[in-house]
Amino acid sequence: MRQTVEAEVVMSSPRLSDHGLRQILSDVVEEVKHSINKEINGAELLYSLLNAPWLKSLLKVHECLRQHQREPPAPFLPYTTQLIQQILTDMRTVPNTSAEARELYSLLREPHLQALISTHDMVAQKDYDPVLPPIPDNLPDDEEATRIVCLVKNKQQLGATIKRNGITGEIFVARVIHGGLADRSGLLHAGDRITEVNGYSVNGLEPEQVIERLARSQGTLMFKVVPITDRPVNNQTILYVRAMADYSPQQDPAIPCAEAGMDFRKGDLLEIVDQSDSLWWQAKKLPSTSACAGLIPSTNLLRRKQKEFWWSQPYQPHTCIKPLSTVNEEEDLIDEKCVEADEEAFESEELREEEGEFSTNIEGIYLTGFRRSLRLCRRQSLSTGSSQQSFYTRSGYNALNNPYEEVVRYQRNPQDKHRLVALVGPSGVGVNELRRRLIKINPVNFQGAVPHTTRAARSYEESGKEYHFINRELFENMVYNNRFLEYGEYKDHFYGTSRDAVKDVLNSGRICVIDIEPHAIQSVRTHELKAYIIYVKPPTAERMKETRKDAQITTNYYDNRPFKEEDFQEMEEAARKMESHYCQFFDSVMVNDGLQDSCVQLLRAVRRAQDEPQWVPASWIRPTEEF
Numbered sequence: 194m195r196q197t198v199e200a201e202v203v204m205s206s207p208r209l210s211d212h213g214l215r216q217i218l219s220d221v222v223e224e225v226k227h228s229i230n231k232e233i234n235g236a237e238l239l240y241s242l243l244n245a246p247w248l249k250s251l252l253k254v255h256e257c258l259r260q261h262q263r264e265p266p267a268p269f270l271p272y273t274t275q276l277i278q279q280i281l282t283d284m285r286t287v288p289n290t291s292a293e294a295r296e297l298y299s300l301l302r303e304p305h306l307q308a309l310i311s312t313h314d315m316v317a318q319k320d321y322d323p324v325l326p327p328i329p330d331n332l333p334d335d336e337e338a339t340r341i342v343c344l345v346k347n348k349q350q351l352g353a354t355i356k357r358n359g360i361t362g363e364i365f366v367a368r369v370i371h372g373g374l375a376d377r378s379g380l381l382h383a384g385d386r387i388t389e390v391n392g393y394s395v396n397g398l399e400p401e402q403v404i405e406r407l408a409r410s411q412g413t414l415m416f417k418v419v420p421i422t423d424r425p426v427n428n429q430t431i432l433y434v435r436a437m438a439d440y441s442p443q444q445d446p447a448i449p450c451a452e453a454g455m456d457f458r459k460g461d462l463l464e465i466v467d468q469s470d471s472l473w474w475q476a477k478k479l480p481s482t483s484a485c486a487g488l489i490p491s492t493n494l495l496r497r498k499q500k501e502f503w504w505s506q507p508y509q510p511h512t513c514i515k516p517l518s519t520v521n522e523e524e525d526l527i528d529e530k531c532v533e534a535d536e537e538a539f540e541s542e543e544l545r546e547e548e549g550e551f552s553t554n555i556e557g558i559y560l561t562g563f564r565r566s567l568r569l570c571r572r573q574s575l576s577t578g579s580s581q582q583s584f585y586t587r588s589g590y591n592a593l594n595n596p597y598e599e600v601v602r603y604q605r606n607p608q609d610k611h612r613l614v615a616l617v618g619p620s621g622v623g624v625n626e627l628r629r630r631l632i633k634i635n636p637v638n639f640q641g642a643v644p645h646t647t648r649a650a651r652s653y654e655e656s657g658k659e660y661h662f663i664n665r666e667l668f669e670n671m672v673y674n675n676r677f678l679e680y681g682e683y684k685d686h687f688y689g690t691s692r693d694a695v696k697d698v699l700n701s702g703r704i705c706v707i708d709i710e711p712h713a714i715q716s717v718r719t720h721e722l723k724a725y726i727i728y729v730k731p732p733t734a735e736r737m738k739e740t741r742k743d744a745q746i747t748t749n750y751y752d753n754r755p756f757k758e759e760d761f762q763e764m765e766e767a768a769r770k771m772e773s774h775y776c777q778f779f780d781s782v783m784v785n786d787g788l789q790d791s792c793v794q795l796l797r798a799v800r801r802a803q804d805e806p807q808w809v810p811a812s813w814i815r816p817t818e819e820f
């Protein structure tokens with residue numbers, strides 16, 4: 194085909210090719226000379242112009258190029274380099290050159306230009322076209338249009354899967370993996386029928402036998418394919434999701450090709466590049482180092498698998514809304530399970546008779562939301578799991594419904610309200626200590642949320658400061674209206690953190706910093722609060738022993754007591770469970786080792802949350818349909 198085009202170019206200007214431009218010019222020069230002899234006006238000027246050395250050089254370039262067009266490319270000489278050298282030599286001999294000519298001369302001598310031209314010549318001398326077998330002369334008239342595809346094998350996978358039609362025995366390309374070798378060639382497509390591999394017919398072979406043949410071949414792979422006639426238009430949009438479940442292709446017997454599969458863990462960010470198949474999508478993990486995507490199950494398929502395989506069973510969140518005395522229809526509809534799996538992580542303890550409160554006034558700064566009863570109420574619910582002392586939330590999260598959460602990149606506008614900062618960690622790790630210190634560092638910027646309680650205010654307490662003191666009826670009404678992020682019962686009194694208490698802080702322009710139980714995470718991950726979840730992790734048991742030797746743990750029995758060996762073990766176990774069940778929601782993870790370092794880490798994380806772009810659920814930014 195290319196030969197035809199080139200032939201057409203040459204044929205389209207026969208006069209030039211017959212005589213050569215130089216010859217024509219010489220004829221013109223002779224004519225003009227003749228005119229001078231006849232003393233024709235202006236002819237002398239034209240003569241000097243046509244005789245100018247630059248015009249001659251230009252013509253030389255033109256002729257050399259035309260010459261090259263006619264010659265076969267094999268013994269290609271470094272033409273361009275030679276030409277440039279010739280032009281430079283010619284220019285040197287020209288007296289009184291113009292400023293433009295001098296500029297051109299210096300430009301052509303620039304080392305980077307010379308290097309570029311010499312590179313061009315080197316590349317031009319190579320012949321990259323594949324050597325195709327000759328087309329047989331005796332092709333039947335009804336021969337199907339076939340395509341010969343040559344791919345050079347490298348360390349990469351071919352990036353395509355094949356399948357066999359059970360009835361006809363024909364082999365087809367089942368899918369082409371995005372960014373793989375086959376995809377980048379642009380020559381193989383899902384639905385193409387493969388008739389030959391490396392010159393051998395694949396008719397009647399099993400897909401495994403074809404693959405074996407491909408694996409054995411060295412260097413170039415040659416496919417003869419009958420291209421699919423109605424190739425679907427590729428109008429894929431890229432989708433970003435956070436995995437809410439684990440997946441391992443190696444443990445999935447149903448995956449079409451385990452090598453083409455991509456494993457992921459809860460919390461991984463995935464870029465879904467192809468959803469054209471209803472069962473198997475193609476995705477890359479972010480941050481992505483590979484150009485090649487991997488197969489992952491679609492939402493529907495993963496949901497099905499979660500029910501089938503132990504390895505991807507999602508954790509059933511410990512969310513138990515047990516209505517207080519009031520039961521309403523809406524609550525009945527919420528599918529939530531009782532807190533049970535973390536049960537053994539916490540010791541069952543008797544309620545203390547006397548309730549005490551921590552001092553909350555540090556150097557004149559009033560710190561809210563550090564109430565001892567509230568914390569004990571939480572701990573009590575985890576240790577007993579009994580309906581008498583429970584800590585509740587209205588989370589509707591279920592990984593079975595949403596194994597992937599669509600996410601978008603979000604950066605808070607400086608004029609917008611701050612994102613809520615929620616700390617999560619096993620009891621005793623130091624969540625309250627860190628929160629207290631953060632607020633103390635900058636009470637103008639950071640503040641906790643004032644909790645609500647039904648217990649009576651003490652003489653020194655003021656409603657809205659230590660707690661919002663409200664009666665039981667009002668509390669139940671707030672529960673009924675879903676006003677609490679989490680709430681619970683302790684010693685016949687209710688305690689809870691309300692959505693409005695958090696909003697009050699955010700509306701005042703401050704950053705609200707609260708600590709929550711992990712099962713309340715879903716109630717703060719909303720468009721309204723845009724919570725940034727920081728997980729506070731304990732260091733190793735050795736480091737805990739060292740750093741906490743003077744620290745006191747809050748218990749139900751005593752106001753405070755020193756940490757014991759078993760406290761560290763329990764904390765380690767609780768942390769392990771918390772991570773395995775909730776890690777997909779952690780925006781940031783920090784280890785609370787040395788207090789000073791931890792405060793710096795926390796401050797940095799809080800700044801990141803407010804000032805840097807983060808992946809957040811797409812539903813916070815725009816309403817999304819389930820995909």
Ligand SMILES: Nc1ncnc2c1ncn2[C@@H]1O[C@H](COP(=O)(O)OP(=O)(O)OP(=O)(O)O)[C@@H](O)[C@H]1O
Binds near residue numbers: 620621626787
């Ligand atoms: N990095 C640390 N180094 C030394 N001591 C620490 C550190 N972090 C916290 N502590 C101390 O450990 C004890 C428990 O911390 P804190 O009260 O903050 O726990 P918590 O995570 O809020 O758990 P809970 O709410 O169940 O009491 C406190 O005495 C605190 O001062």
